[in-house]
Amino acid sequence: MLREFIFKANKTITSSNINLKDLPGSCGRLDLVCRCVSSAFFLSHDIRRDVIFYAVFYGEPNPPVALKFVGNELKKVSPDERNIAIFIKKALKKFEETPENKKTEWTESTPGIYVAKKEFRDIILEKKNEGKRILYLHKEGKDFENVKINENEDVMFVLGDHIGIGEEDEKFLEDIGAEKVSLSPLELHADHCIVIVHNILDKRFKK
Numbered sequence: 706m707l708r709e710f711i712f713k714a715n716k717t718i719t720s721s722n723i724n725l726k727d728l729p730g731s732c733g734r735l736d737l738v739c740r741c742v743s744s745a746f747f748l749s750h751d752i753r754r755d756v757i758f759y760a761v762f763y764g765e766p767n768p769p770v771a772l773k774f775v776g777n778e779l780k781k782v783s784p785d786e787r788n789i790a791i792f793i794k795k796a797l798k799k800f801e802e803t804p805e806n807k808k809t810e811w812t813e814s815t816p817g818i819y820v821a822k823k824e825f826r827d828i829i830l831e832k833k834n835e836g837k838r839i840l841y842l843h844k845e846g847k848d849f850e851n852v853k854i855n856e857n858e859d860v861m862f863v864l865g866d867h868i869g870i871g872e873e874d875e876k877f878l879e880d881i882g883a884e885k886v887s888l889s890p891l892e893l894h895a896d897h898c899i900v901i902v903h904n905i906l907d908k909r910f911k912k
């Protein structure tokens with residue numbers, strides 16, 4: 706089973722002008738993106754190869770910019786926020802150097818990290834059209850412990866940042882038949898949600 710996650714980063718910077726000493730402030734909560742990447746992939750001394758993580762940045766000056774991280778291709782990335790931010794900075798630089806007519810296609814920046822001009826909804830729709838199940842993580846959804854998933858079913862989990870995904874994208878998810886699933890009665894950080902999802906699926910399928 707391939708586990709895919711997509712994270713909407715409403716305010717994250719879309720230029721490579723990243724100040725590594727100020728990921729939460731001038732970089733528009735890039736710290737959240739880095740923590741999500743860390744939670745999506747890193748085990749103790751290993752990487753989850755069966756994971757793909759997308760983040761779509763909607764901050765200034767050039768939104769949207771989508772990043773794709775592919776677990777079975779990643780090299781040299783380590784779990785700390787600063788290291789991940791350096792790879793994101795390289796990807797945004799690569800995007801700036803990509804010719805305009807190629808920007809909507811995925812371009813590889815470093816092994817397993819791709820960048821493109823793509824909308825959050827278009828990536829989700831593409832997955833839906835490929836027959837993947839779309840699960841929107843939300844406090845008010847159905848308890849994930851009671852959601853049946855087959856071991857060989859590919860699933861995409863949708864997550865918001867500190868602002869959430871917004872009403873329009875929520876309506877879009879409803880229209881395409883995404884299932885709303887909850888991990889806790891409490892409002893959690895997105896990176897913690899990823900850890901919980903992995904834990905629930907690991908206990909079901911990695912015994």
Ligand SMILES: C[S@@+](CC[C@H](N)C(=O)[O-])C[C@H]1O[C@@H](n2cnc3c(N)ncnc32)[C@H](O)[C@@H]1O
Nearest residue numbers: 842843844864865868869887888889892893895
């Ligand atoms: C910090 S929360 C977002 C809070 C934001 N104020 C809102 O209203 O959506 C970040 C994301 O984590 C996910 N999340 C938070 N708590 C959750 C829960 N109990 N169950 C499932 N997903 C949750 C949601 O996808 C949410 O958009």
